[in-house]
Amino acid sequence: SQQGEEDPQALSIQEGENATMNCSYKTSINNLQWYRQNSGRGLVHLILIRSNEREKHSGRLRVTLDTSKKSSSLLITASRAADTASYFCATDPYGNKLVFGAGTILRVKS
Protein backbone atom coordinates (compact mmCIF):
# COMPACT_ATOMS: atom_id res chain seq x y z
CA SER A 1 0.00 0.00 0.00
CA GLN A 2 1.15 3.54 -0.65
CA GLN A 3 1.83 5.45 2.55
CA GLY A 4 2.94 8.64 0.84
CA GLU A 5 1.00 10.21 -1.99
CA GLU A 6 2.54 13.10 -3.89
CA ASP A 7 0.62 15.90 -5.48
CA PRO A 8 0.70 16.98 -8.24
CA GLN A 9 1.69 13.98 -10.34
CA ALA A 10 3.43 16.29 -12.81
CA LEU A 11 4.50 19.91 -12.73
CA SER A 12 5.91 22.09 -15.52
CA ILE A 13 7.38 25.52 -14.74
CA GLN A 14 9.74 28.10 -16.19
CA GLU A 15 13.29 28.48 -14.99
CA GLY A 16 13.44 30.89 -12.08
CA GLU A 17 9.98 30.06 -10.79
CA ASN A 18 9.31 28.21 -7.54
CA ALA A 19 8.09 24.62 -7.50
CA THR A 20 5.94 23.19 -4.72
CA MET A 21 5.21 19.51 -4.26
CA ASN A 22 3.02 17.98 -1.59
CA CYS A 23 3.04 14.64 0.15
CA SER A 24 0.31 13.12 2.28
CA TYR A 25 0.63 10.01 4.40
CA LYS A 26 -1.69 7.82 6.43
CA THR A 27 -0.10 6.69 9.70
CA SER A 28 2.21 8.13 12.33
CA ILE A 29 5.83 8.52 11.36
CA ASN A 30 9.21 9.17 12.92
CA ASN A 31 10.81 10.87 9.93
CA LEU A 32 9.84 12.02 6.46
CA GLN A 33 12.39 12.21 3.68
CA TRP A 34 12.47 13.67 0.19
CA TYR A 35 14.46 12.15 -2.67
CA ARG A 36 15.22 13.15 -6.25
CA GLN A 37 15.57 10.78 -9.19
CA ASN A 38 16.98 11.74 -12.56
CA SER A 39 15.61 9.69 -15.45
CA GLY A 40 15.68 6.11 -14.12
CA ARG A 41 18.86 6.55 -12.11
CA GLY A 42 19.35 5.88 -8.41
CA LEU A 43 17.58 8.12 -5.94
CA VAL A 44 19.47 10.90 -4.22
CA HIS A 45 18.59 12.00 -0.71
CA LEU A 46 17.57 15.65 -0.45
CA ILE A 47 16.37 16.30 3.07
CA LEU A 48 15.04 14.57 6.19
CA ILE A 49 12.59 16.15 8.60
CA ARG A 50 11.76 14.59 11.95
CA SER A 51 8.24 14.34 13.31
CA ASN A 52 8.97 16.97 15.98
CA GLU A 53 10.17 19.51 13.38
CA ARG A 54 7.89 21.81 11.43
CA GLU A 55 10.24 23.29 8.85
CA LYS A 56 13.69 22.64 7.48
CA HIS A 57 15.89 24.36 4.90
CA SER A 58 18.73 23.16 2.75
CA GLY A 59 20.03 25.56 0.12
CA ARG A 60 17.12 26.26 -2.27
CA LEU A 61 14.97 23.59 -0.63
CA ARG A 62 12.39 24.20 2.04
CA VAL A 63 10.43 21.36 3.59
CA THR A 64 7.49 21.70 5.93
CA LEU A 65 5.77 19.00 7.96
CA ASP A 66 2.30 19.12 9.46
CA THR A 67 1.79 15.99 11.52
CA SER A 68 -1.78 16.95 12.43
CA LYS A 69 -2.70 16.90 8.72
CA LYS A 70 -0.24 14.11 7.93
CA SER A 71 1.26 16.14 5.11
CA SER A 72 4.54 17.63 3.96
CA SER A 73 5.55 20.02 1.24
CA LEU A 74 8.79 20.49 -0.67
CA LEU A 75 9.49 23.93 -2.08
CA ILE A 76 12.29 24.45 -4.60
CA THR A 77 13.01 28.14 -5.05
CA ALA A 78 14.47 29.79 -8.15
CA SER A 79 14.29 26.54 -10.10
CA ARG A 80 16.87 25.59 -12.72
CA ALA A 81 16.73 23.28 -15.71
CA ALA A 82 18.93 20.88 -13.73
CA ASP A 83 16.10 20.48 -11.19
CA THR A 84 14.13 18.55 -13.81
CA ALA A 85 13.60 15.16 -12.16
CA SER A 86 11.12 13.04 -10.25
CA TYR A 87 10.69 13.81 -6.56
CA PHE A 88 9.56 11.28 -3.98
CA CYS A 89 8.62 11.49 -0.34
CA ALA A 90 9.35 8.53 1.91
CA THR A 91 8.09 7.73 5.40
CA ASP A 92 8.90 5.14 8.05
CA PRO A 93 5.50 4.18 9.46
CA TYR A 94 6.25 0.56 10.36
CA GLY A 95 9.50 0.34 12.25
CA ASN A 96 12.30 -0.10 9.77
CA LYS A 97 10.26 -0.34 6.62
CA LEU A 98 10.47 2.64 4.31
CA VAL A 99 7.48 3.54 2.16
CA PHE A 100 7.70 5.76 -0.93
CA GLY A 101 5.00 7.67 -2.71
CA ALA A 102 4.41 7.50 -6.46
CA GLY A 103 6.35 10.73 -7.05
CA THR A 104 5.99 14.10 -8.73
CA ILE A 105 7.59 14.64 -12.14
CA LEU A 106 9.03 18.14 -12.32
CA ARG A 107 9.99 19.73 -15.62
CA VAL A 108 11.79 23.05 -15.58
CA LYS A 109 11.81 24.79 -18.95
CA SER A 110 14.69 27.08 -19.85
Add this chain to the structure above:
Amino acid sequence: EAQVTQNPRYLITVTGKKLTVTCSQNMNHEYMSWYRQDPGLGLRQIYYSMNVEVTDKGDVPEGYKVSRKEKRNFPLILESPSPNQTSLYFCASSWSGGGDEQYFGPGTRLTVT
Protein backbone atom coordinates in the same frame (compact mmCIF):
# COMPACT_ATOMS: atom_id res chain seq x y z
CA GLU B 1 34.41 6.81 -2.69
CA ALA B 2 31.35 5.89 -0.63
CA GLN B 3 28.96 3.98 -2.83
CA VAL B 4 26.44 1.23 -3.35
CA THR B 5 27.11 -0.98 -6.34
CA GLN B 6 24.75 -3.34 -8.12
CA ASN B 7 25.40 -5.96 -10.75
CA PRO B 8 24.35 -6.53 -13.39
CA ARG B 9 22.95 -3.18 -14.50
CA TYR B 10 20.84 -4.75 -17.23
CA LEU B 11 19.55 -8.29 -17.48
CA ILE B 12 17.25 -10.03 -19.90
CA THR B 13 16.27 -13.55 -18.93
CA VAL B 14 13.58 -16.16 -19.48
CA THR B 15 10.83 -17.35 -17.20
CA GLY B 16 12.00 -19.81 -14.59
CA LYS B 17 15.74 -19.30 -14.91
CA LYS B 18 17.18 -18.52 -11.48
CA LEU B 19 19.10 -15.29 -11.17
CA THR B 20 20.91 -13.24 -8.57
CA VAL B 21 21.40 -9.50 -8.47
CA THR B 22 24.30 -8.49 -6.26
CA CYS B 23 24.46 -5.43 -4.04
CA SER B 24 27.48 -4.21 -2.13
CA GLN B 25 28.18 -1.14 0.00
CA ASN B 26 31.49 0.17 1.31
CA MET B 27 30.18 2.44 4.08
CA ASN B 28 29.86 -0.16 6.86
CA HIS B 29 26.13 0.46 6.95
CA GLU B 30 23.97 -1.72 9.18
CA TYR B 31 20.78 -1.43 7.12
CA MET B 32 20.30 -2.60 3.54
CA SER B 33 17.17 -2.98 1.46
CA TRP B 34 15.82 -3.80 -1.99
CA TYR B 35 13.14 -1.95 -3.92
CA ARG B 36 11.41 -2.38 -7.21
CA GLN B 37 10.18 0.57 -9.23
CA ASP B 38 7.30 0.31 -11.65
CA PRO B 39 5.66 3.15 -13.61
CA GLY B 40 3.04 4.97 -11.57
CA LEU B 41 3.76 2.95 -8.42
CA GLY B 42 6.86 4.61 -7.07
CA LEU B 43 9.31 2.40 -5.18
CA ARG B 44 8.07 -0.59 -3.25
CA GLN B 45 10.24 -2.28 -0.67
CA ILE B 46 10.92 -5.98 -1.24
CA TYR B 47 13.13 -6.96 1.70
CA TYR B 48 15.30 -5.21 4.21
CA SER B 49 18.06 -6.23 6.59
CA MET B 50 18.99 -4.66 9.89
CA ASN B 51 22.30 -6.51 10.16
CA VAL B 52 24.09 -9.75 9.28
CA GLU B 53 21.69 -12.70 9.34
CA VAL B 54 18.73 -10.38 10.12
CA THR B 55 16.27 -9.92 7.26
CA ASP B 56 12.59 -9.03 7.06
CA LYS B 57 9.88 -8.69 4.47
CA GLY B 58 8.92 -5.41 2.90
CA ASP B 59 5.67 -4.78 1.08
CA VAL B 60 6.22 -7.01 -1.96
CA PRO B 61 8.42 -9.99 -0.95
CA GLU B 62 6.64 -12.71 -2.95
CA GLY B 63 8.91 -14.38 -5.50
CA TYR B 64 12.13 -13.01 -4.00
CA LYS B 65 14.74 -14.22 -1.54
CA VAL B 66 17.61 -12.40 0.14
CA SER B 67 20.53 -13.25 2.36
CA ARG B 68 22.90 -11.20 4.49
CA LYS B 69 25.94 -13.30 5.28
CA GLU B 70 28.34 -10.36 5.26
CA LYS B 71 27.67 -6.81 6.33
CA ARG B 72 28.62 -5.29 2.99
CA ASN B 73 26.62 -7.61 0.69
CA PHE B 74 22.89 -8.12 0.25
CA PRO B 75 22.06 -10.17 -2.86
CA LEU B 76 18.55 -10.43 -4.28
CA ILE B 77 17.61 -13.87 -5.57
CA LEU B 78 14.81 -14.72 -7.96
CA GLU B 79 14.46 -18.49 -7.81
CA SER B 80 11.95 -18.74 -10.66
CA PRO B 81 11.47 -15.36 -12.33
CA SER B 82 8.18 -14.53 -14.00
CA PRO B 83 7.26 -11.72 -16.44
CA ASN B 84 5.54 -9.74 -13.66
CA GLN B 85 8.97 -9.33 -12.05
CA THR B 86 10.13 -7.26 -15.00
CA SER B 87 11.06 -4.03 -13.29
CA LEU B 88 13.78 -1.60 -12.24
CA TYR B 89 15.43 -2.75 -9.03
CA PHE B 90 17.33 -0.63 -6.53
CA CYS B 91 19.47 -1.56 -3.59
CA ALA B 92 19.97 0.96 -0.79
CA SER B 93 21.83 1.18 2.50
CA SER B 94 21.87 3.41 5.56
CA TRP B 95 23.57 3.64 8.92
CA SER B 96 20.87 2.22 11.11
CA GLY B 97 17.42 1.95 9.62
CA GLY B 98 14.62 2.86 7.26
CA GLY B 99 14.22 6.26 8.88
CA ASP B 100 17.79 7.29 8.04
CA GLU B 101 19.14 8.82 4.88
CA GLN B 102 19.32 6.06 2.27
CA TYR B 103 22.18 5.67 -0.21
CA PHE B 104 20.96 4.12 -3.43
CA GLY B 105 22.70 2.00 -6.02
CA PRO B 106 22.43 2.83 -9.74
CA GLY B 107 19.68 0.30 -10.41
CA THR B 108 19.28 -2.98 -12.28
CA ARG B 109 16.83 -3.15 -15.16
CA LEU B 110 15.44 -6.68 -15.36
CA THR B 111 13.35 -8.04 -18.20
CA VAL B 112 11.79 -11.49 -17.87
CA THR B 113 10.39 -12.92 -21.11
